[in-house]
Amino acid sequence: MSYELKPWHEIPIGSIVPEPGSSRINHTGSWRMLRPVLNYDKCTHCLICWIFCPDDSIPVSSKERYETDFEYCKGCGICAVECPYDALEMVPEMEIKLQELE
């Protein structure tokens, strides 16, 4: 995460954020303990996960769900709970990291 730190007198009054989209610079994916692992065989691309994702971390087109954006996904697991086809499994991030090391 890197952004310019403003001096005190350049901060907008009331510490308001005048430009939308500031959440883009906060890569909240680093908070994640559990990763939603998608089983593409089960996924029907119904896009219910996309509707429920509170962090807008599921990129979609009009027909298709793509891999979760792990730069921002906090691993809350709502997608896995809401998926009607059990296509998402929450796997501890540590397990995945260890597998990657092997």
Place this chain on the structure above:
Amino acid sequence: MATKKVVALTGNQAAAEAMRQINFDVAAVYPISPQTELMGFFAEYVANGEVDTDMVAVEGEHSAMAACIGAAAAGARTITASAGPGIAYMVENLYIASGMRLPIVLLDVNRALSAPLSIHCDHADSMLTRDTSWISLFAENAQEAYHHILMAVKISEKAMFPIIVNYDGYIVSHSIENVELLDDETVQNFVGPSGIHRIPYPLLDIDHPVTYGATAQPDYYTECKYQQHVDFLKVYDIVREVFDEFAEISGKKYDFIEEYQTEDAEYIGISMGSSFGTLKDAVDKLRAQGKKVGAVKITLFRPFPRKEIAKALSKAKGVVVLDRADSFDGIGGPLFKDVAASLSDSENKPLLHNFIYGLGGREVHEEEFMKAFERVERLEKGIDTRENLVEYLQVRE
């Protein structure tokens, strides 16, 4: 000069009249004695269509302030009122309102805090607000309460800080006095039109969306608070400006403090709110006995008029600081510590002594204040000694 009329009103009626004349956009309130009557009067104006105010009846004072924050951030001219425990319940949101730099008017009809439960006056409720970065004015009577509310709107919007107008519960709120009212048009011209663009980032300006109340991490929080700190110091000049403008329409010139017989005074008493009249009576009686005494009333409590206090006390030998709330900290009441700190750069170091009085609506009399002056004189002359810096003035032994 405006047309004026003198009417017999209670403090609450005078405050409701000021609210009617200002015609706030939003009033979010929850009833609590002694404020209930005030909002009752105002609710009648709302019901009769005499104001355009959207009166929001919320489920508690925490919500009242939350609703005010939302309304003020949207761009509405906003007011609420409360007392005692209601103020206590609001405190979290008071910090949020000032941190977001929203102009909101809060009428604090001063009431004691529980326990034991008391609906009567002291200043403990207002002392909860002293570090919230709200501007704070103390009115002595119904006339001042009326005037302060009219000025509060303007001060708050110029400073972009919320503001509290304090007046003593029951003693001021429910007592009838002659109050000189300005005409509606004069008030409207003085406060100026409402409208969302009075503030820099109104949420109702939907073409320019902004975020209020975002998180600040350790890399930003200090800078946010420092900006608030610097801007709060600018409030002095803004208050002075509005006091001057108000003098032009009302003929009444307010100052941060009001001095009475201080010019040659050796001993000076300091108080806030309705007891100042009693303090002046005590001064008159002591003057008749040949004592050189005077009195100072604090009108602007936050930011604290430290320079004016230092100047008023620059020749005093002893100071009677009268607190209508205890701090229970082994030092003294809130006002005592503010006065003491105000003398940090003074060459003259008068003896300061603190007296707690008027708790939970206890009536005060000039004899008690005279006793306080006598005690300070004896301490200053070395006749008496003291173990503590603070003592209670009216305790039954």
